[in-house]
Amino acid sequence: MTRPLIDNQTARRLFLDRHLLLGPRSGPGKGADLQQVIDDLGFVQVDSVNTLARAHDLILWSRRQQYRPPNLPRLMKTRGAFEHWTHDASVIPMTRFPVWRHKFARDKAHMDAKWDAWRRDGFRDQLDAVMRQIADAGACSSMDVGENEDRTSGGWWDWHPSKTALEYLWRSGDLSVCHRRGFRKYYDLTERVIPPEHLNARVPQEEMVDWACRTALDRLGFATSGELAAFYAIATPAQAKAWCARALTSRTIIEADIQSHDGTLRRCFVLPEILNSAPPEPNARVRLLSPFDPALRDRKRAERLWGFRYRIEIFVPAPKRQYGYYVFPVMQGDRIIGRIDTRRDGDRTLVTAFWPEQGIRMGKARVAALAAEIERVATFVGSCDVEWSPEWLKSGKAG
Structure with a gap:
C-alpha cells in the first residue's frame, strides 16, 4: 500500500504548530497560561548562557510576548513544574514526576557505572x-x-x-x-x-513507555522511533522501537513519507489524525529564537526541514568561526531566514551581524520586520536602546 506523503511546507507547518511557533504570541505568559505552554511543549530546557537572555526565558517569550523572567520562578514556587533531566536540564510539568521515577533509576545506574571514573x-x-x-x-x-x-x-x-x-x-x-x-x-x-499526590504516585514501566512515545509523537507531528526515544530521553531506543511496532500493528500510528527541504523522502511514524488536519497559515512576523529552542535542538531535523545547518560555535577559535560564537536563529512564518549576532550590553542591545539564509532577500519589508522583532527583544531584556553595527547585514559568510 502506498504511504501517505507530507510535502515539505506542510511538514514544516505541522511541526511548528505543535511547537507553538506558528500562531500569534498572545496570552499573559504567567500562571495558568504559562503552565499550559510548558505542558504543551512537554518541557523547557534551562541553560546558563546569558548574552541576551537565558535560554528558557527566550523559549517562553518566543511563544508568549507578555512573558517576563520572574514568571517562571513564580510558577515553580507553586509547584506547577519541577527540574530534572531530559536530554539536558529542563523544567518539566509536575504531573509528570511519577513518570520521571524511571529516569531517576536509569540515571542512578548510569552514574554508578561511570561517575567513579569520571x-x-x-x-x-x-x-x-x-x-x-x-x-x-x-x-x-x-x-x-x-x-x-x-x-x-x-x-x-x-x-x-x-x-x-x-x-x-x-x-x-x-x-x-x-x-x-x-x-x-x-x-x-x-x-x-x-506535592504528595505526585510524590506517592507510581507509573508502571509499560505505561511510562506508552506515555513517552505517544506524547512525543503528538508534539513532534512525525518521527522515527529513535526520535521518539530522544524527545524526553526517558524511554530507551529499544523500548521506543518495540512500542512503534505494536502501535503500527494496532493502527494507533501509521507510516508516512515526509519530504525534506532537498526533496528527499524520509519514512516516519505519524498519528492518523495528522493526515486529516491542516496546520494554520503562518503570519509574516519575525521571531528570534533561542539556540536551545525545542524546535531546533535536533540539528539534523532542522537541516532536513529547512536546509538550516546550525551549531553553536562557542568552542570554535575566533579565526575559524563562520558566524559569531553564539548567534540566534531567526524565523519568519514557516521559514528560517537567517541568524543574528546580538547581545545585551548594559542598557543597550547591540546588533553586530545578520546572515540571511541562502535564497532569502532582505527587502525593506523584511528588514523592517526584523527591526521590529529586535525592538521587542530589547524591551523584553530591559534595554533602552538598540544599536546596529554599520555593516550588520552580511550578504554572504562572515570571516
Whole structure:
C-alpha cells in the first residue's frame, strides 16, 4: 500500500504548530497560561548562557510576548513544574514526576557505572553527610556543602566531592531543586518539594513507555522511533522501537513519507489524525529564537526541514568561526531566514551581524520586520536602546 506523503511546507507547518511557533504570541505568559505552554511543549530546557537572555526565558517569550523572567520562578514556587533531566536540564510539568521515577533509576545506574571514573574521588563518602545536612538545616546550594573541600575546578567534570554528591542525589531523585537564586540551584529533600499526590504516585514501566512515545509523537507531528526515544530521553531506543511496532500493528500510528527541504523522502511514524488536519497559515512576523529552542535542538531535523545547518560555535577559535560564537536563529512564518549576532550590553542591545539564509532577500519589508522583532527583544531584556553595527547585514559568510 502506498504511504501517505507530507510535502515539505506542510511538514514544516505541522511541526511548528505543535511547537507553538506558528500562531500569534498572545496570552499573559504567567500562571495558568504559562503552565499550559510548558505542558504543551512537554518541557523547557534551562541553560546558563546569558548574552541576551537565558535560554528558557527566550523559549517562553518566543511563544508568549507578555512573558517576563520572574514568571517562571513564580510558577515553580507553586509547584506547577519541577527540574530534572531530559536530554539536558529542563523544567518539566509536575504531573509528570511519577513518570520521571524511571529516569531517576536509569540515571542512578548510569552514574554508578561511570561517575567513579569520571569524577573526583570521595563523592560517595559525602552522600550520607549531604543528606543529613539538608534534612537538618534545610535547602542548600553547592556553596553550602563541603566546607573544607578543595574547590579548585578545571570545569564541570572537576566538582568538589560534596557538589558531586548533591548532583548525584538530585539525578537519582533523593533531592529536588526547590528554587534558584540567580542561576544557582538550591536543593531540598524530595518529599519536602514534590506535592504528595505526585510524590506517592507510581507509573508502571509499560505505561511510562506508552506515555513517552505517544506524547512525543503528538508534539513532534512525525518521527522515527529513535526520535521518539530522544524527545524526553526517558524511554530507551529499544523500548521506543518495540512500542512503534505494536502501535503500527494496532493502527494507533501509521507510516508516512515526509519530504525534506532537498526533496528527499524520509519514512516516519505519524498519528492518523495528522493526515486529516491542516496546520494554520503562518503570519509574516519575525521571531528570534533561542539556540536551545525545542524546535531546533535536533540539528539534523532542522537541516532536513529547512536546509538550516546550525551549531553553536562557542568552542570554535575566533579565526575559524563562520558566524559569531553564539548567534540566534531567526524565523519568519514557516521559514528560517537567517541568524543574528546580538547581545545585551548594559542598557543597550547591540546588533553586530545578520546572515540571511541562502535564497532569502532582505527587502525593506523584511528588514523592517526584523527591526521590529529586535525592538521587542530589547524591551523584553530591559534595554533602552538598540544599536546596529554599520555593516550588520552580511550578504554572504562572515570571516
